[in-house]
Amino acid sequence: MxxxxxxxxxxxxxxxxxxxxxxxxxxxxxxxxxxxxxxxxxxxxxxxxxxxxxxxxxxxxxxxxxxxxxxxxxxxxxxxxxxLEQKYSGSEEEGLNVVIQGASPETSHINFRVLENIADALGELPSRTRYAFEMYRLHGMPQKDIAKELEVSPTLVNFMIRDALVHCRKVSDTLSDTFARR
Incomplete structure (x- = not known):
């Protein structure tokens, strides 16, 4: 050429x-x-x-x-x-045959039950505590913005998020103990 x-x-x-x-x-x-x-x-x-x-x-x-x-x-x-790229890449067929850890029907059912119970536990919380937790953990909203929206101090928002997390962990631990006894 x-x-x-x-x-x-x-x-x-x-x-x-x-x-x-x-x-x-x-x-x-x-x-x-x-x-x-x-x-x-x-x-x-x-x-x-x-x-x-x-x-x-x-x-x-x-x-x-x-x-x-x-x-x-x-x-x-x-x-x-x-x-380096070739070392860590593979064919499409290899990707289709990858086994996903914990993808058994039993594990999926347990995970679904845990999520349902956590959703129920969040429903038991006061509405503004639940709102602060969901906005911070699920939507990534900064605590100072949540505080402005709820018209409370950022410290109170921090405590509300902590309380919601502790409540959800208790529910999750209780459920894990139930499944472990089976």
């Missing part, structure tokens, strides 16, 4: 050296990444880094070495990132 890049638009000798040696830089990156397409991405990243790099007023050979070192380093970083 022929490349038609205007070399007259380069502002520095380093960028000019980059444009003149682009194909060799791509080949160097391709040897490391194992893919010409990824190598093109690496070289493009190098170009963007060079645009913000300080001017180098050394010899042409030193500039060329600098370019190849940048491309080599970026290609190695890209290769390492790709290897």
């Amino acid at each position: 022929a490349q038609s890049v205007s070399t007259s638009s380069c502002d520095s000798s380093l960028l000019q050296a980059f444009v003149d040696n682009r194909l060799m830089l791509v080949k160097t990156a391709a040897r490391i990444t194992g893919c010409r397409s990824r190598a093109e991405d690496v070289v493009q990243d190098a170009f963007f880094r060079l645009q913000s790099a300080p001017q180098i007023t050394s010899s042409f050979k030193a500039q060329l070495s600098y370019l190849f070192q940048i491309v080599r380093n970026l290609a190695i970083d890209h290769y390492r990132k790709q290897a």
Whole structure:
């Protein structure tokens, strides 16, 4: 594929050296990444880094070495990132066969019962305590905003949330003891 890049638009000798040696830089990156397409991405990243790099007023050979070192380093970083992604990723079929821990019908039933009992326990609380707990724990509203809305102090809201949590834990512990005895 022929490349038609205007070399007259380069502002520095380093960028000019980059444009003149682009194909060799791509080949160097391709040897490391194992893919010409990824190598093109690496070289493009190098170009963007060079645009913000300080001017180098050394010899042409030193500039060329600098370019190849940048491309080599970026290609190695890209290769390492790709290897890490492949290590922790799998095929779609593997994902479909993953066993979800605690997904038995019995566990699902127990969890559903616990949630029902906690909902019942929240229903036993005074309305503003329940409201403060739900807004803070379920909706993530800051306590100071809840205090403004309920026209109480933030300290009182903190105590209301704590009381609701203690009440829910008691219900949950009682239920857990019931299931443990079975």
